[in-house]
Amino acid sequence: MADLTHPVMWFYIPVTIAWVCFLISVGSPSRFIDYDWLWFLFRNMSPYFWAALGVALAVGMSILGAAWGIFITGSSLVGAAIRVPRITSKNLISVIFCEAVAIYGVIVAIILQTKIERVEPVNGVFDKYAMASGYSIFGSGVTCGFANLVCGMCVGIVGSSCALSDAQNSTLFVKILVVEIFGSALGLFGVIIGIIMSGGVKWSA
């Protein structure tokens, strides 16, 4: 099978396909790319679409990061624990740190979800309060989701090294744990900014 981790596979090919589709199908025949038409499309997207996408990204990306981290840590931990069983209970802390990343995502998703209110469009157009709310919930979800995705990977990689080095030399555990704590603090930044961004949400005047 082709190597999915190669940048050609996960970046260049999808981007090229998207770009070709974009060039072929978008705009009026008289203009190569009709930016006015695209802008019109963008303006008319429902704020509920943005809000829902934000909530989905917040929880989805966080859980992807957490799962990835737990996997990286877990596979090393399982292998290292065969010879040195004492490390298992201590290194569960690494798994818990990864798990916390998923919980950040769930918390932010719940907060964002409670901010969604029902407003009716006037003549098929949402007013600017509703649009601003949709965008800020989307932005806050993306911020939190991506921050937690990379935070989960970071904690997972450090946790894997932590398990391996604890197996070799138990004095290293606490030292690497400090690194891991700072790694897991990264996710909190995303959570804080996400909550602040969605703080001013007001769906109607």
Next chain:
Amino acid sequence: MYGFEMMSFNIKDGFLEAIVRGHRTGLLTVADYNNLAQCETLDDIKLNLTSTDYSQYLANEASPIYTATIVEKCTQKLVNDWNYMRSQADETLATFMDYCTYGHMIDNVVLIVTGTLHERDVQELLDKCHPLGMFDSIATLAVAQNMRELYRLVLVDTPLAPYFSENLTHEDLDEMNIEIMRNTLYKAYLDDFAAYCRKLGGTTAEIMGDLLAFETDRRALNITLNSIGTELTREDRKKLYSNFGLLYPHGHNELAMAEDFDQIRSAMEKVPAYSGIFSKLGYGESQMLDKLLYEEEVKKCVDCYEQQFHYGVFYAYMKMREQEIRNIMWISECVAQDQKGRISDGIVYLF
């Protein structure tokens, strides 16, 4: 994998990497060697080794124990570990681990062919073969009279076939030809292994490039040392050097020209990595060279455990375990032959 091995390595190989690091913890330390060096008899050595990872392999051996038995059991430990990891490995890692054992396979082929030339018993030779380099049809090697037969009857079914088919000659097998065959096979093998590691990319390519460059330069050095004063021409000698390594290509030209130890030395000292080794070596002390090279290799192997998420640890584990078995063999021989004063001369400490 373009720096992504931190995220993707553990998907397939994280478990085994942790396992091999666990095995590394079981290697004997300086303290263990000091205890072994105090032993008066082989039974003492056995007793000391039973407090290490070798315990379950040596515990049930009957009391008049011999060096050969100790070495055999220790090798068995390496082989069992290795086969366990090999059977768990994913495809790329499994190929990598197979590559690590082809060197033993070449040695076994050469051992059997040389032994047959001297009319030794095949069974006796098979017992001497390294278990990691065994393949199904190895016993039939004895029937081959020249290289073409050797290839067509036996080796065509083994992983060594591609290395062999490049260097096929009609010549009969004699001592000199066998030695040349061993070195041409090794050259092809190391080139192939290095190419495979480069293909894997990332940290594996970096670490294995370093380890294999050292291995191939050591072989080049040994070929040169052994071919001084033989009928091997300079061109033939040069053909035996691999196409990579720190000496490639200028160092190889100089080594091919070298006619005595001092010329070899001046060729090697031009590479900064080796000038350190040769500076430890006083003039006329070529005997110490082997030990210094082993020490350098072990140092590289230990260092490669400093990085995570690469395959080099498996190769390094095999090399270190083999060095340890050589150490145990040396200690046992010294004790058995009542030469305890010389024990510290032959040990290469790992940690």
